[in-house]
Amino acid sequence: GAVVSQHPSWVICKSGTSVKIECRSLDFQATTMFWYRQFPKQSLMLMATSNEGSKATYEQGVEKDKFLINHASLTLSTLTVTSAHPEDSSFYICSALGQGTYEQYFGPGTRLTVT
Amino acid sequence: GENVEQHPSTLSVQEGDSAVIKCTYSDSASNYFPWYKQELGKRPQLIIDIRSNVGEKKDQRIAVTLNKTAKHFSLHITETQPEDSAVYFCAANAGTALIFGKGTTLSVSS
Numbered sequence: 001g002a003v004v005s006q007h008p009s010w011v012i013c014k015s016g017t018s019v020k021i022e023c024r025s026l027d028f029q030a031t032t033m034f035w036y037r038q039f040p041k042q043s044l045m046l047m048a049t050s051n052e053g054s055k056a057t058y059e060q061g062v063e064k065d066k067f068l069i070n071h072a073s074l075t076l077s078t079l080t081v082t083s084a085h086p087e088d089s090s091f092y093i094c095s096a097l098g099q100g101t102y103e104q105y106f107g108p109g110t111r112l113t114v115t
Numbered sequence: 116g117e118n119v120e121q122h123p124s125t126l127s128v129q130e131g132d133s134a135v136i137k138c139t140y141s142d143s144a145s146n147y148f149p150w151y152k153q154e155l156g157k158r159p160q161l162i163i164d165i166r167s168n169v170g171e172k173k174d175q176r177i178a179v180t181l182n183k184t185a186k187h188f189s190l191h192i193t194e195t196q197p198e199d200s201a202v203y204f205c206a207a208n209a210g211t212a213l214i215f216g217k218g219t220t221l222s223v224s225s
Contacts, residue, residue, distance in 0.1 A: 034213070
């Protein structure tokens with residue numbers, strides 16, 4: 001149980017375009033999901049906390065107008081990278097908070113390359 | 116906000132030796148401390164976690180200790196094997212979110 005999927009697993013886009021990444025909890029309802037960014041050989045950096053039915057809470061230094069997060073249902077959160085630039089190229093990982101626990105279940109990640 | 120420091124950044128051991136990774140945290144309100152193993156290009160995998168009401172937890176070759184007073188927690192891997200080679204991250208909760216340490220690259224040579 002507690003499976004989280006992400007789609008797509010990798011994407012290449014041109015500079016200036018937008019890309020949407022989906023994060024789904026497959027076998028449980030997740031009122032809270034998280035989005036992380038991980039640059040090569042670095043740690044996971046929390047970008048934002050996504051709560052179902054409300055606005056996401058962004059970490060300091062993360063541009064909310066550039067990284068649009070929507071958590072419209074208890075099983076789906078989306079991250080849209082708008083007007084992507086090469087410096088946005090990274091590994092984006094989502095996680096979902098287990099029910100009644102602190103444990104987070106991670107998705108497999110999405111490799112974004114902006115050319 | 117919460118800050119998590121992790122040491123060492125790299126660790127090389129011989130197969131069969133023990134490995135210890137240490138972390139410190141800053142927020143005394145944190146009460147959940149997980150450890151993750153991540154292989155290249157893959158998602159982090161939870162290997163063990165500990166709550167603040169427990170001082171030590173063990174699962175086969177892996178153990179975690181927590182010193183709440185000093186705000187330290189450590190991962191201990193005994194009888195290391197080549198398949199233990201990976202990047203290990205500690206984390207501490209800030210509310211429901213997790214703040215990660217910078218990671219330790221563990222290399223186990225046979």
